[in-house]
Amino acid sequence: MxxxxxxxxxxxxxxxxxxxxxxxxxxxxxxxxxxxxxxxAPAQPRTGDAWIDAHLLDMDLYAARFADAFVDEIVRYHEAPRELVEAALAGGGLRPGDVYFACALAQAGGRSCRTVLEARRQDPAAGWEAIAAGLEVAPAVYRRIRGDITESYVRWARPLVSGTPSNP
Structure with missing residues (x-):
């Protein structure tokens, strides 16, 4: 006392x-x-596909812990230059999920990752669905991107996001 x-x-x-x-x-x-x-709440990717959106947001979490593996995935499987991917991630304007989607969309749509990233930088408020339409990338490529995401998750030994339709 x-x-x-x-x-x-x-x-x-x-x-x-x-x-x-x-x-x-x-x-x-x-x-x-x-x-x-x-x-x-994190900004929504707005790809027009809820399954892809959920996984892009989850990729932000994955990339925060495993940055090297994340960069390696994009470089190896989406044929993007390492310097471009690292610069896009370091620039602060794009989330990891955005960089992944830009390079996946580029590959599936026959564009360069640099072109798609530049389109995103020019209109950061636009959702990915609008950017893809502006680049005249057909919505049919989303099926391929869903498959790419599924394969990435298998390589990362990461479970697919629960609560989203699992029809890649």
Whole structure:
């Protein structure tokens, strides 16, 4: 009890507003000066295919842990230059799922990955469905991209995202 008494005495000497502010912060940590903003939901890829969208978002998580394997996958299986993939990921404007989809869409649609990435950079607010339409890539290539994603997940020994239709 003796150790507690000096603490109470010190708190009693604090000016009123400081003590009131401390109580407010304790009741609502979001008002603290160093409080982190609430996490926002990730931007949706908007490919027009919910299964692909879910997996592109999951790829962001995978790439955060296994960046080298993620880059290797795109370079090897989507025939994209390593420097291009690394620069796209390092630039900060594109999420890993965006880079994967750009290179997969490019390969399936007979374009270069650089061309598709540039189209995305020119209109970052547009969803992938609009970008693919602007590049005149037929929606039929999505079936191939779904297969590519499934094969990538097998190589990564990663389960496909649950809660999405599993018809690749």
């Amino acid at each position: 003796r150790a507690f008494v000096p603490l109470v005495a010190i708190l009693a000497l604090l000016p009123g507003p400081v003590l009131v502010h401390a109580q407010e912060v304790a009741q609502n940590p979001a008002t603290a000066p160093d409080a982190e903003p609430a996490p926002q």
